Amino acid sequence: xSKVLMKGNxxxxxxxxxxxxxxxxxxxITPQSELPHYLAKxxxxxxxxxxxxxSETSSINMVYGAxxxxxxxxxxxxxxxxxxxxxxxxxxxxxxxxxxxVNVMRGGPGLGNIAPAQSDYFQAVxxxxxxxxxxxxxxxxxxxxIIDLMQVAFDxxxxxxxxxxxxxxxxxxxxxxxxxxxxxxxxPEIAAKPWAAGGLQGREKPNIINSxxxxxxxxxxxxxxxxxxxxxxxxxxxRWEEYRLDDAEIVLTGFGTAARIAKSVVDKARAEGxxxxxxxxxxxxPFPSEVYARAAEHAQKFLCIEMSMGxxxxxxxxxxxxxxxxHFYGRSGGMVPxxxxxxxxxxxxxxxxxx
Amino acid sequence: MLQxxxxxxxxxxxxxxxxxxxxxxxxxxxxxxxxxxxxxxxMRGGTANCGVTISDEPISxxxxxxxxxxxxxxxxxxxxxxxAVVPGGYILINSSLVDQKVKRDDVQVMxxxxxxxxxxxxxTKVANNVIxxxxxxxxxxxxxxxxxxxxxxxxxxxxxxxxxxxxxxLEKGAQLAREMKK
Numbered sequence: 001x002s003k004v005l006m007k008g009n010x011x012x013x014x015x016x017x018x019x020x021x022x023x024x025x026x027x028x029i030t031p032q033s034e035l036p037h038y039l040a041k042x043x044x045x046x047x048x049x050x051x052x053x054x055s056e057t058s059s060i061n062m063v064y065g066a067x068x069x070x071x072x073x074x075x076x077x078x079x080x081x082x083x084x085x086x087x088x089x090x091x092x093x094x095x096x097x098x099x100x101x102v103n104v105m106r107g108g109p110g111l112g113n114i115a116p117a118q119s120d121y122f123q124a125v126x127x128x129x130x131x132x133x134x135x136x137x138x139x140x141x142x143x144x145x146i147i148d149l150m151q152v153a154f155d156x157x158x159x160x161x162x163x164x165x166x167x168x169x170x171x172x173x174x175x176x177x178x179x180x181x182x183x184x185x186x187x188p189e190i191a192a193k194p195w196a197a198g199g200l201q202g203r204e205k206p207n208i209i210n211s212x213x214x215x216x217x218x219x220x221x222x223x224x225x226x227x228x229x230x231x232x233x234x235x236x237x238x239r240w241e242e243y244r245l246d247d248a249e250i251v252l253t254g255f256g257t258a259a260r261i262a263k264s265v266v267d268k269a270r271a272e273g274x275x276x277x278x279x280x281x282x283x284x285x286p287f288p289s290e291v292y293a294r295a296a297e298h299a300q301k302f303l304c305i306e307m308s309m310g311x312x313x314x315x316x317x318x319x320x321x322x323x324x325x326x327h328f329y330g331r332s333g334g335m336v337p338x339x340x341x342x343x344x345x346x347x348x349x350x351x352x353x354x355x
Numbered sequence: 356m357l358q359x360x361x362x363x364x365x366x367x368x369x370x371x372x373x374x375x376x377x378x379x380x381x382x383x384x385x386x387x388x389x390x391x392x393x394x395x396x397x398m399r400g401g402t403a404n405c406g407v408t409i410s411d412e413p414i415s416x417x418x419x420x421x422x423x424x425x426x427x428x429x430x431x432x433x434x435x436x437x438x439a440v441v442p443g444g445y446i447l448i449n450s451s452l453v454d455q456k457v458k459r460d461d462v463q464v465m466x467x468x469x470x471x472x473x474x475x476x477x478x479t480k481v482a483n484n485v486i487x488x489x490x491x492x493x494x495x496x497x498x499x500x501x502x503x504x505x506x507x508x509x510x511x512x513x514x515x516x517x518x519x520x521x522x523x524x525l526e527k528g529a530q531l532a533r534e535m536k537k
Contacts, residue, residue, distance in 0.1 A: 005378055171416070174391055177388065178388060260416060336416065338416075
């Protein structure tokens with residue numbers, strides 16, 4: 001193992017390569033462009049394919065092709081690019097194709113700006129495209145966790161035949177932090193995909209990759225099948241981090257960059273005698289609802305911190321289910337919460353001020 | 356220990372790489388480090404800056420909004436960031452390129468003719484490391500040895516012949532800061 005200083009965007013690329021991904025299709029957009037830059041150099045070194053498509057719409061449909069042929073494949077973009085991909089993502093779900101889609105979020109709506117944001121939460125976890133579906137959504141909070149979760153992303157995608165989304169923001173993409181990397185890149189074993197359209201290989205009938213279910217009964221069967229799968233994923237793949245939660249009177253919560261800031265506020269609040277704790281969802285879907293429900297038994301208040309006007313807030317409120325008040329502190333449009341402002345909010349809430 | 360350093364200057368002055376060097380040195384010393392560039396809509400020849408956080412504790416946000424030390428490599432950077440420095444913090448100014456004075460009296464200011472010293476050492480490109488040497492002397496944030504070690508990792512092997520002059524620049528900056536402190 002060696003420790004190297006790495007940019008978040010580069011870590012997404014290196015993590016993908018180490019997870020056995022050899023196909024990338026994408027189109028540049030700030031603040032994630034270092035990722036295609038990195039893979040443009042790195043993919044040929046490992047015998048992979050890097051292709052800059054003519055648009056995000058093309059990228060996601062190239063992903064459909066490569067995933068249908070059975071390859072580990074990914075694309076990446078930032079907020080406006082993800083909006084363009086939504087139709088393709090819905091088709092990938094309909095055809096039950098595994099792939100990894102990265103969103104390094106920026107300020108919106110519209111063209112917005114290139115500063116860090118988390119305002120595509122709804123788009124990521126509530127099904128940004130049409131139809132009944134969920135994506136597994138992973139939210140790393142450090143450059144090391146990006147590397148680790150890229151492996152998880154590809155493995156879960158293959159295991160459940162589903163697209164997996166990894167969401168970050170401009171800060172995570174642009175920042176450099178130390179990461180531990182194995183000195184050798186070893187290709188992990190990837191289970192066979194007998195459903196893939198990769199040639200007959202001795203079978204009599206060709207595999208067909210399609211998301212058209214023209215008979216309503218068949219389409220309902222697909223939806224039931226997908227949701228049975230989602231039940232298993234929710235039961236077995238939910239991930240989260242708890243910090244100083246056991247005796248917490250106020251529970252701070254957030255994901256990614258906002259959770260890092262919240263975690264530092266937990267320590268600052270404790271230093272001032274306020275019993276604070278943290279819940280950080282690592283999977284945004286499936287959402288760790290039970291952890292909040294459990295915390296609501298002893299905690300008095302909750303504070304959700306986001307780089308948006310409040311989106312994960314709704315899932316926190318559903319999980320807490322009215323047992324305790326859930327407050328919100330957010331900055332949006334590319335602004336980032338400051339620890340001192342969050343701490344001031346915590347004090348205000350504990351003094352009974354904010355409601 | 357938590358130090359938040361903002362390094363600001365023109366694009367091309369080595370502002371981003373100086374920050375990376377500092378972060379790498381912190382990592383070698385097993386400290387928590389984070390580096391983040393300004394990545395706004397910048398233009399060639401415009402200003403560039405980066406934030407480096409070095410700490411004993413995990414770093415919550417890598418954004419440096421209230422630096423403990425500001426390194427100023429050009430005049431626009433002094434105008435832009437002078438007010439942001441925490442009271443009692445340091446402002447290190449490359450006085451070869453910045454003739455403006457710091458207006459605040461609650462910060463410690465050190466003016467270093469970095470380009471002039473770099474020229475005397477025979478290579479103007481090492482001006483940033485003269486300032487970095489002074490920063491190390493003032494704050495004790497990392498050791499010069501760790502920065503030299505980082506140079507070996509950050510520079511490609513064909514540029515390793517540049518390490519001695521960079522080391523001289525670091526030592527010269529440190530020496531100057533020692534003398535100015537007295």
